[in-house]
Amino acid sequence: MAFSLPQFLLGVVLAALIAYAAHRVRALSDSGAIAAGLLGTVFFGLGGLRWAALLLAFFISSSALSRLFRQRKAALDEKFSKGSERDAAQVAANGGVAGLFVLLHVFFPDALWPWWACAGALAAANADTWATELGVLSRSAPRLITSLRPVERGTSGGISPTGTWAALAGGLLVGLTAALCRPGGPGSMAEIILALLWIGLAGLFGSLVDSALGATLQAIYTCPACQKETERHPRHTCGTPTTLQRGLPWLDNDWVNTACTLAGALAGLLVLTI
Numbered sequence: 001m002a003f004s005l006p007q008f009l010l011g012v013v014l015a016a017l018i019a020y021a022a023h024r025v026r027a028l029s030d031s032g033a034i035a036a037g038l039l040g041t042v043f044f045g046l047g048g049l050r051w052a053a054l055l056l057a058f059f060i061s062s063s064a065l066s067r068l069f070r071q072r073k074a075a076l077d078e079k080f081s082k083g084s085e086r087d088a089a090q091v092a093a094n095g096g097v098a099g100l101f102v103l104l105h106v107f108f109p110d111a112l113w114p115w116w117a118c119a120g121a122l123a124a125a126n127a128d129t130w131a132t133e134l135g136v137l138s139r140s141a142p143r144l145i146t147s148l149r150p151v152e153r154g155t156s157g158g159i160s161p162t163g164t165w166a167a168l169a170g171g172l173l174v175g176l177t178a179a180l181c182r183p184g185g186p187g188s189m190a191e192i193i194l195a196l197l198w199i200g201l202a203g204l205f206g207s208l209v210d211s212a213l214g215a216t217l218q219a220i221y222t223c224p225a226c227q228k229e230t231e232r233h234p235r236h237t238c239g240t241p242t243t244l245q246r247g248l249p250w251l252d253n254d255w256v257n258t259a260c261t262l263a264g265a266l267a268g269l270l271v272l273t274i
Contacts, residue, residue, distance in 0.1 A: 003046070003106060011045025014052075018059075027063040031088035039095045047102045050181050051118070055095065057177040058122045061170070062129035069133050093257035094125040097265055112183065113269055116199070119178035120268020121261040123171040123199045124206025128260050130170030131207050135163025145211045156231060156253075157215025164204075171203020171264075172196060198271045206264030213256045219247040 015037050023033035036059075043055045086094075101118040108114060135142065135158075141150040142158030151158045179195035180186050221233050221242035231253050233242050 007048055008041075008045035011043070011048075011052075012041050014044045015040025018056075022059075022063060025063075025067065026085055027067065028091070029085045029087045032086040032091050035088035035091035036086075036095075039091060039099050042099045042102050046106050050183065051102055051105070051115075053177050053181045054119055054122050054174060055098070057174050058094075058126045058129075061173055062126055062133075065130060065133040069136065089254045090257070093254040094129075094261065095122070097121040097258065097261040098125070101265065113272060115178070115183055116268045116271045117265040118268075119174060119199045120202040120206070120271075121265040123174035123178075123203030123268065124210075124261045124264025125203075125257070126170040126174050127167035127203035127207040127264075128170075128210050128257065131159075131163040131167035134166035135160050138162035144215050145208070146215045152229075155229065156218050156220055157211050157213075159208075159211050167207040168200060168204045171207070172200035174203060175199030195271060199268055202264050202267035202270075205267045206260045206262075209263040210256055210260035213251070213259055214253075217248050218251050218253065218256050219249050220245050 018040055019028065019033045019037035022028045022036060023030070028036055040052070040055065043052045098118045098121040101114040101121065105111075105114040105118075136153060138160035139162075140160060142153060142155065142160040142163070143149060144151050144155070144157050145159050146157065175196040175198070178199050179192045182195065186192050219231075219233070221230050221236075222228070222245045223230055223232075223236035223238065223240050223242050225240040226236060226238055228236065229245065230236055230242060233244075233252075236242050
């Protein structure tokens with residue numbers, strides 16, 4: 001088992017500092033900061049800087065975009081289940097699957113499959129976040145992924161050309177990090193490009209799975225007072241109790257995000273077959 005106590009203790013300190021800084025700039029809520037500190041300890045303390053680079057590529061870029069477009073997204077708050085500050089559930093949903101593969105790396109230190117699965121999971125989380133944050137910039141109305149009919153901005157399952165390209169870009173950023181930081185070295189230029197593209201596409205795939213679930217199985221509610229469709233429950237932003245319109249009551253956005261990262265991880269594993 002690959003474990004170093006000094007590395008683990010250093011990881012605890014670094015994770016705590018980053019979580020604290022993110023909390024200060026309101027990228028994380030109180031519970032989110034605690035969860036991020038624990039997740040960061042897994043990456044920094046058990047994986048080391050190489051694995052932490054994957055997490056930082058996701059966390060820094062997605063948090064920066066969320067902060068940059070916070071005002072633009074404010075008008076859509078009534079649609080989304082939560083605000084721009086990630087809470088513990090959101091941290092777990094976006095990083096929990098990836099963290100699991102870091103733990104598996106401890107038990108299989110010479111295997112490459114935990115690396116590519118972790119990269120795919122974080123690429124999917126990054127792709128989904130970039131699609132959400134940059135998709136609002138699209139000039140055209142989003143379309144539901146299952147039927148391609150136009151829907152309101154912020155509707156679960158809605159996709160747009162801008163959002164789709166943003167998802168690919170977000171996945172490619174993590175893919176580039178994975179290709180350059182891979183255990184054993186990045187390899188040849190061809191290997192770098194192949195890993196970059198594959199993990200980028202794994203991220204895009206995870207994001208599309210997220211959209212498909214959002215359009216079909218995710219719990220979507222209606223506010224009787226505003227007559228608005230929303231992910232918020234039990235109350236809308238206006239304070240009115242919301243009622244289930246469609247989907248599975250237990251399948252909220254956090255579970256959908258978890259499924260998104262799991263799909264990305266499974267797609268990332270396929271890099272070993274090519």
